[in-house]
Amino acid sequence: MNLLKKCPECNSELKTNSENIQVCSVCEYWTKKGTARLDSIMIFA
Numbered sequence: 001m002n003l004l005k006k007c008p009e010c011n012s013e014l015k016t017n018s019e020n021i022q023v024c025s026v027c028e029y030w031t032k033k034g035t036a037r038l039d040s041i042m043i044f045a
């Protein structure tokens with residue numbers, strides 16, 4: 001499992017929320033634990 005310790009966007013510390021999603025409070029970058037970002041997959045339009 002690849003956990004990010006720093007935000008790849010702005011190098012700030014990531015926080016993990018109750019849904020096991022890592023969120024950057026600075027630039028709102030987020031990723032599920034062990035996965036790449038899924039937001040581009042979820043956009044169908």
Ligand SMILES: [Zn+2]
Nearest residue numbers: 007010024027
């Ligand atoms: Zn960030």
